[in-house]
Amino acid sequence: MNKLKIDFKLSEFTGQRIEAKAKDYILTPELQSAVKVAIALGQPLLITGEPGTGKTRLAHKVAYDLSQNNENLIEKPFVFNTKTNSVASDLFYTYDAIKHFHDANIKHKNENCHLDTSKYITLQALGKAIAFASDDESIKEKYLEEKIKHPQSSVVLIDEIDKAPRDFSNDILNEIENYQFTIKETDETIKKSSEEKIIVILTSNSEKNLPDAFLRRCVFFHLPFPKKDELIEIIKLHLGDTSKYAKDVFVDYFLEVRENMLKKKPATAEFISWLKVLELEKFIENDENIDFDNLTKKQENILKISYSLLAKTEEDLKENTNF
Known part of the structure; x- marks a missing residue:
């Protein structure tokens, strides 16, 4: 048996990634309406859905789009990544x-x-947003690295809030409703001005772990898995409009594989990664039409390798690589 080495040239893998820009995020009319309602009511927007369906990127889309029509709104969201001990x-x-x-x-x-x-205090996501929106110049001078002339509005992303202990959600209710907080070490209270907006977007893989009192104060939207035509558009954003892999045949095959997964169904993120691997391995050598029921030996081998991106359990991997 030949001894294999990991001797690839890293330069071979440059330029493989096309980053989807915030402005290109695909909003459905229903999701757009949910965002509008949350802003109008001044309530947090709670987004649930499968991992990898774009919950986190929504906040970047909202911040970017609003900044284009509101010069006083910061273009990128302040992000808080929730931990189990938050x-x-x-x-x-x-x-x-x-x-x-x-x-x-x-x-x-x-x-x-x-x-x-x-000097030993560092503001975090919502704290920064409130400070940016404050009309207290001394607070901004003391706690913000950025020098700003006027109060500014912003978007705050609280990502995967369901990771935190159950008390976390209840404990932040008052601060989120009033957009003010107190630094107990200095006994200073920071609050936003009445003129500015802070749009809070929370993501969760499930609303089941969140207290009822917290849910009542949120605008709720469940992000469903994208439809076929939406998947095509998502592929084009990540692989480019002219990609050979932005075709119905790949979407249809992926949806079939997804349906066959018993333990954990692959989401949009896995689908994109899977196509990138197929593209990297030159699954399509020319411009031939792909028939997944009539693959070459080389294509079968590439497909088997690529399944490690779609299947996340041994059972699912075995079930779907039996060809």
Whole structure:
């Protein structure tokens, strides 16, 4: 048996990725309406759906589109990536107590030395958004690196909120409703001005883990798996309009494979990655029409390799590579 090496040239893999831009995100009329209602009511928009269906990218789309017609709105969202140990204050700011204590120990001999506690405070996603929207110039000068002349509106993404402990959602209700918070270490309260807007978008793989009180205060939208024509448009955005792989035959095959998956069905992200691998491996050598029931040996081998992107369990992998 020949000994194989991982001796690829990294330069072979440059230029393979086409990043989808925020402006190109495909909005359905229903999703557009949900965004509009959330903005009109001043309520958070909670988006659920399968992993990989574009929940996170929606916030980037909303921020970009709104910034084109509202010069006072920041073009990119402030993002908070929820963790299993997240607490409510993490959404607003973090306090570096260790560094503060360390610096205090070094300088304790100097009786005239005063350490400014605010220097150890770092604003996080929603905290930044509120500070940007504040009309308190001293707050902005103290806590924002960016120098801004006027209060600014923004979009805040709280990603995968269902990861956090159940208390997290309830603990942020008041702050999200009033768009103000207090830094307890400095006893300062930061609040947005009445003129600015903060649009909060939350994503979750399921609404089941969220408290009822929290759900009642949100505009809810479930992002369904894209339809066939929508998948074609998504492919073109990621692979280019002229890609040989932006064809019905690949969508139909993927949807059939997806239906056969027993444990975990592949989502849009896996579909795009799968097509990129087929393109990289030159699954289509010329401009021939692909018939998945009549593949060459080379194409069968490529297809088997590519299934590692679609199947995420041994059972699904075996079930779908039996050809």
